[in-house]
Amino acid sequence: MKGIKTENISVPYKEEESLESIFSKADDLLMRDKKKPLRMVLLDVVNAEARLLVSFIYEK
Amino acid sequence: MKNSKKKFIVASIIPTGIQCSIGGYIGDATLVTNRLASVCDYLITNPNAVNGGAFNLKDKNVLYVEGYCIDQFFRKQIEMSLPQKNNIGVILEKLVDTTAVNYALKSIEAFQNVAGINIKKIEFIKPLNKSIRLHDGQFCGEVEDITPLLAAAKKLLKSGQVDAIAISTHIQVDNKYIRQHQKGLLPNPYGLLEALLSHSITDAFGIPSAHAPILTKKEMELFLFRSFDSDPRSALENISAAYLGSVLLGLDRAPRLMKYGEGKIKLEDVKALIVPSNCLRSIPVAWSIKYNIPIIQVRENKNIFKPLKGRTEKNIITVDTYDDAIREVLRLREKAG
Numbered sequence: 001m002k003g004i005k006t007e008n009i010s011v012p013y014k015e016e017e018s019l020e021s022i023f024s025k026a027d028d029l030l031m032r033d034k035k036k037p038l039r040m041v042l043l044d045v046v047n048a049e050a051r052l053l054v055s056f057i058y059e060k
Numbered sequence: 061m062k063n064s065k066k067k068f069i070v071a072s073i074i075p076t077g078i079q080c081s082i083g084g085y086i087g088d089a090t091l092v093t094n095r096l097a098s099v100c101d102y103l104i105t106n107p108n109a110v111n112g113g114a115f116n117l118k119d120k121n122v123l124y125v126e127g128y129c130i131d132q133f134f135r136k137q138i139e140m141s142l143p144q145k146n147n148i149g150v151i152l153e154k155l156v157d158t159t160a161v162n163y164a165l166k167s168i169e170a171f172q173n174v175a176g177i178n179i180k181k182i183e184f185i186k187p188l189n190k191s192i193r194l195h196d197g198q199f200c201g202e203v204e205d206i207t208p209l210l211a212a213a214k215k216l217l218k219s220g221q222v223d224a225i226a227i228s229t230h231i232q233v234d235n236k237y238i239r240q241h242q243k244g245l246l247p248n249p250y251g252l253l254e255a256l257l258s259h260s261i262t263d264a265f266g267i268p269s270a271h272a273p274i275l276t277k278k279e280m281e282l283f284l285f286r287s288f289d290s291d292p293r294s295a296l297e298n299i300s301a302a303y304l305g306s307v308l309l310g311l312d313r314a315p316r317l318m319k320y321g322e323g324k325i326k327l328e329d330v331k332a333l334i335v336p337s338n339c340l341r342s343i344p345v346a347w348s349i350k351y352n353i354p355i356i357q358v359r360e361n362k363n364i365f366k367p368l369k370g371r372t373e374k375n376i377i378t379v380d381t382y383d384d385a386i387r388e389v390l391r392l393r394e395k396a397g
Contacts, residue, residue, distance in 0.1 A: 004256045008195070013321035016371070025393035038128055038259045041075075041198075044370055045316070053198065055256055056261070057206075060143035 001060040006053060008043070013050040022050045030056050068393050069325065072096050072102040072334040073344060074260035075131065076251025078156050078198055078363040082382070084248060086295040087112020087306065092382040094119045099389050102325065106130060107270045107310055108251055112296040114167065114305035118219060123325065126269055126311035128259040129317055134347040138266075139323025140315035146223040146268065147178045148301075148311050149216030150207060150304070153229040154184040161278040163226050168304035179223040179306045183212040192253050194246075196359065197364050206260045211271075213261050224268040224311040227257050228304045231273050235282065241296070242290035247364065268314040272303040290382035327351065331392050334385050340373050348374055356385050356391060 011025040023040060030037040035056040043051045072093060074083030084091030087110040106127050117347040118124065125133070132138045137315035149170060151384050155161050171177045189204040203209075209227070216222045233249045240246040255269040261269040280301040287298045300352060315325055333348045334356045348355050352375055360381045361389060379385050 001205050001207055003202065004111070004260050006200040006252055008200075011142065016293050016372075017347070019341070019373070022348050023343060023346055028127070036263075039131055040343065042322060043103050047371060053200070055252075055259060057175070060205075 002057055003060060004055065004057050006055045008009055008051060009054055010049045010051050013048055019048075022052070026052050026054060030054065032043075034059060065335055067101040067325070067329045068264070068396060069102045069104065069329045070096060070100045070332055070334065070389055071130065071344065072109065072344070073106055073339070074109040074336060074361070075106070075339065076108040076255070077247045078336075078339075078365060079247040080361050080363045082361045083109050083336070084186070084363070085291070085294040085297065086153075086248070087115060087117070087296045090117050093122055095382065096389065097122045099386055099393065100331075104130065104133075104325075104330070105306055107307065108248075108252075108254075109273070111270070111306035112156040112309060114300035116303040116306040116309035118310070120313070122267075123310070124270070124314045126254055126258050128262050128263050129268070131343040133327060134344040136320055136347075138318055139318045139327075140325035142324045145178065145316060146290060146316070147180045147221055149180055149213075149222035149225050149299060150182045150220075151212045151225060151227045151234075152182060153274060154185045155187060155230055155274065155276070159278045160230065160274050163301060164274050164304055167304045170302070171308045175309060177307065177314070181216050181219055183216055185209060185212050188229060190229070190253055191223050192231070192233065192249060193305055194237070197247070197289070198248060199249050200251050201256055201381045203253070203256055206257075209257065209260060209277055210264050213265055217265055217267070223316060224314055225261050225265075226304060226307045226311055227261065227269060227271040228274050228307075229257065229271065230276060232296055238282065242287055242294045244291040244293075246264050264315075266317050268311055268316065270307040270310055272307040275301045275303070292389055321333070331396055332356055333390055334358065334389075337364050338365040338367050340376065342370065345373070349375060356388050358382055358385050358387060
């Protein structure tokens with residue numbers, strides 16, 4: 001059974017890091033949890049963390 | 061110009077769920093979208109920028125592309141065909157409220173017979189278990205099991221008669237959220253969940269897809285006859301409940317998705333990406349920075365996003381209005397020769 005949802009996640013952030021690199025980190029994090037990333041948007045950056053809203057497919 | 065090898069293509073993305081002052085409702089970004097399209101060969105946009113209830117008044121050179129496809133296109137994972145007539149399959153939830161289902165079926169008949177949309181097959185599914193929640197001013201969503209949706213899409217595609225899929229399901233939204241949205245106080249509560257459903261189909265099968273909500277009889281009354289005090293930008297929601305119409309009109313000539321290297325609509329021909337104010341946070345923006353595609357952010361299109369602290373993106377042009385954005389596009393076009 002497959003579901004799909006949106007959630008907030010955070011990834012470590014380095015100063016002036018490219019957006020592409022932030023998204024790649026989020027991709028890796030989701031895939032490690034066996035979630036297939038679809039869309040994502042960066043919500044904000046606070047100190048050493050980037051917070052994203054992501055949509056992904058998960059298996060139950 | 062459209063027959064020449066090099067095309068001048070612009071993308072304009074107006075996200076649904078962030079309360080944009082232009083495009084935060086349904087179809088209210090159509091005017092700016094068509095004006096932008098008038099100065100390029102093709103303008104790529106997301107469905108809800110031009111979906112307007114039963115109406116879709118986008119111009120012919122506006123390419124109606126699902127959000128996840130736009131991301132994949134900017135990541136150079138796919139390319140697209142030129143727009144061509146599509147055969148459409150429809151997935152409909154079989155609700156207990158037969159009026160709602162019959163209304164959706166009547167919409168299909170109407171658009172087949174009046175607009176000449178090729179609707180080839182309809183598949184019914186049991187209502188999916190969906191939920192939405194408000195979190196930090198944005199709606200989030202979940203569909204617990206998309207297996208029946210994917211099975212219905214597979215069946216439609218197996219028939220060999222379908223190039224694109226329209227999905228129409230009921231999304232239960234608290235009336236107070238709807239009323240607040242109609243008065244301009246909350247983002248569109250439907251957009252994100254709609255996107256989840258179309259992403260599922262597009263990801264699994266690589267075809268154009270889009271979603272339209274089915275309204276129950278009770279909701280139709282709420283939307284149509286008890287909303288005369290709503291924000292004028294939401295007026296299209298209040299004059300027709302046949303929301304499937306805008307999706308069918310959009311998918312009718314939506315570009316098909318092609319393997320990278322095999323399409324006629326290529327990222328190399330995209331000469332600008334236009335986004336609302338502070339919308340410098342998405343995958344198309346990230347890859348536009350990477351590939352040095354100018355990004356034009358339009359201040360007049362305000363939304364819930366504030367500037368990102370501590371970040372300075374390159375190749376961003378900030379303009380006050382969409383008229384200024386058009387002037388900027390014309391300047392880029394002149395430069396491109």
